[in-house]
Amino acid sequence: MSGRRERNARGEGGALRGEILQATSDLLAETPDPSAVSIRAVARRAGIAPTSVYLQFPDREAMLAAAVDEAFARLAATIRAAVSRCQGDAGTCLEAGTAAYLAFAEANPSHYRTAFGGVPRQPGSTAGMDAFAILVEGVQRCIADDLAPPDDPFRVATNVWVALHGLATLRASHPGFPWPEPEAQLHELLERLVKLRSGAA
């Protein structure tokens, strides 16, 4: 193969960690099968020796967990950015945030699946909870601004989260189903679950 990879400068060994996570993420994005994301495959992708991975992570599981944590962080950042960017009323912003959630899941199906995909997260993990917090806040603002009737925001947000997650995963796993337009379906779900006055969006 091409010439040797240039090694990181002294004290910059930790930079390898980022390269490994990037390679893991790329691999995860390319294959629907997480069992294909092996230490050796990641090392090949990153252009390093398999053993070098052990300089940054104790084992394969830790490597994968770090990649998933990063995916969660990206998801939360994506939503937060969409909400911040939003200029409209609380209902419009809630819709923008949830749409960003769905867009992330559609653009990164493997990341989304690996993060939320069924296998119970380790007990202490708060992964995904910061994204959820944004959702609760969005619902709360709708109620405060009288765009939705009084209700328990945490509870309503839970229902919305359930619907979002269902939407994200079912659309991905059943592409042949006659789905309605994404925006229309999202709007309908929010309208019914939050009881948004249709003035929004």
Next chain:
Amino acid sequence: MSGRRERNARGEGGALRGEILQATSDLLAETPDPSAVSIRAVARRAGIAPTSVYLQFPDREAMLAAAVDEAFARLAATIRAAVSRCQGDAGTCLEAGTAAYLAFAEANPSHYRTAFGGVPRQPGSTAGMDAFAILVEGVQRCIADDLAPPDDPFRVATNVWVALHGLATLRASHPGFPWPEPEAQLHELLERLVKLRSGAA
């Protein structure tokens, strides 16, 4: 090990297929990781030689697909049975059917996940569609009986399916989350998505 397995009678070779599917299903139920369900592991579990699997299935993928199809069939049968058993009005029966869906997913998390779990189904597969058909019918009856306002039953059922699937998978993957009571949450979701008059249930 104990004495030899008794071989099937002449002409009954196909009985092995059932034993293999049973072993596959058991294994799937025990491990959260489908990649652990190998031909060799299934053969060990069934008490046969790995090569014997090839008498019934062309390869591992076909074996797994057959097990998933069976899981889908069991899901549909479970729901159908719950609806048939139901004595109440259309709303109550819709709630009974959807509750059965959730109960199946909770009792067979690995089967549910393998069946619906993110990886797109092969295009021609109608798996899961018979369960969905029951749902559409249930919604239709609610509208016909004036328990819900006029609406597109297919569309409403799609939203309910989304919520059911989200509920089933998120509850499984986030056991630490402060979920509301399952029946109460399901009731609330149906009430809002189908706009059921609360007379039901």
Next chain:
DNA sequence: TGTACATCAGTGAACGCGCGTTCACTGATGTAC
């Protein structure tokens, strides 16, 4: 300024393992004559 040494980033060979799949086979049971 030179030199010995410690530190650090990263490597390469080797281990034992479970896997999917292939191939030639065994041995019981039914059937044709």
Next chain:
DNA sequence: TGTACATCAGTGAACGCGCGTTCACTGATGTAC
């Protein structure tokens, strides 16, 4: 009734492969004296 043969259910050894992980190592760069 006996016997040769076909059929069928299922086996066992072997293949080549990719895996996670371990271990002893290389060689560049900075530091102490």
